Amino acid sequence: MTIAPSTDQLCGLDVSSLFLAGPFIQLLDPATGEMPEHARAPFDILIRHFEARGLAVHNAHRREAWGAELMRPDQCTGLDQDEIRKADVFVALPGFPASPGTHIEMGWASAFDKPIVLMLEEGREYTFLVQGLHTVATVEYVEYAQGRDIAEYLPEVDAALHRAVSRHRERTRKS
Ligand code: 5HM
Numbered sequence: 001m002t003i004a005p006s007t008d009q010l011c012g013l014d015v016s017s018l019f020l021a022g023p024f025i026q027l028l029d030p031a032t033g034e035m036p037e038h039a040r041a042p043f044d045i046l047i048r049h050f051e052a053r054g055l056a057v058h059n060a061h062r063r064e065a066w067g068a069e070l071m072r073p074d075q076c077t078g079l080d081q082d083e084i085r086k087a088d089v090f091v092a093l094p095g096f097p098a099s100p101g102t103h104i105e106m107g108w109a110s111a112f113d114k115p116i117v118l119m120l121e122e123g124r125e126y127t128f129l130v131q132g133l134h135t136v137a138t139v140e141y142v143e144y145a146q147g148r149d150i151a152e153y154l155p156e157v158d159a160a161l162h163r164a165v166s167r168h169r170e171r172t173r174k175s
Contacts, residue, residue: 013162013165013166013169014088015055015088015089015161015165016054016055016056016088017055017056017057017058017086017087017088017089018050018055018056018057018058018087018088018089018090018091019057019058019059019080019083019084019087019089019090019091019105019109020043020046020047020050020057020058020059020091020092021059021060021080021090021091021092021093021099021101021102021105021106021109022042022043022061022092022093022094022095022099022102023093023095023099023102024060024061024064024067024099024101025099025101026095026097026099027039027067028067028070029067032067033067033068033070034065034066034067034068035061035066035067040061040066041149041150042093042150043059043061043062044062045149045150045151045154046091046150046157047059047062049151049154049157058083058084058087060076060079060080064076080101080105081108084105084108084109084112084114085108085112087114088114088115088165089114089115089116089117089161089164089165090105090106090109090114090115090116090117091116091117091118091119091157091161092105092106092109092116092117092118092119093118093119094106094118094120094126094130096121096124096126098126098127103127103130106118106130106133109137110133110136110137110139113137113138113168114137114138114168115138115140115161115164115165115167115168116133116137116138116139116140116164117139117140117141117142117157117160117161117164118130118133118139118140118141118142119141119142119144119150119153119157120141120142120143120144121143121144121145121146122143122144122145122146123146138164138167138168138171139164140160140161140163140164140167141160142156142157142160
């Protein structure tokens with residue numbers, strides 16, 4: 001039996017902050033302007049999980065009260081870019097349909113040479129540059145089944161994080 005490494009081991013690798021990206025506008029209920037409970041769940045579960053392990057999590061959905069305090073473009077763009085630049089790790093759900101903002105953020109994260117974990121829904125076609133991002137950056141992919149609780153994948157997410165950070169460390173040590 002394989003035992004997935006925990007993010008406690010990540011802390012041992014000096015990882016203390018993480019940026020969590022994913023679809024936002026497309027998940028807002030037009031009637032309320034807020035993300036419904038089921039749309040918040042994956043973010044909420046991931047945030048709680050990482051924070052329980054002592055990581056500082058930067059996430060716009062929570063920062064903007066799940067849509068209730070939506071920031072203007074000229075407020076959130078610089079903030080997000082800064083948080084990604086400062087974060088030790090970048091985790092994203094690119095979204096299906098594709099989240100335009102998340103795709104920009106994946107570009108920033110790879111250009112800033114961050115270890116990246118991408119969470120992809122099984123059976124979805126992601127754009128070529130997402131499929132090929134691992135050729136230009138340290139990327140680990142976690143596949144999850146549509147409709148399944150993201151909580152079931154936390155051990156895989158931890159293992160992917162661990163691999164991404166370790167590979168990134170190894171690569172930068174050599175160069
Ligand atoms: O295009 P979309 O809304 O799906 O973009 C989502 C990503 O852009 C999130 O990862 C979030 O970090 C950022 N974003 C934000 O910070 C997006 C919006 C709305 O587009 C927002 N704040 N108000």
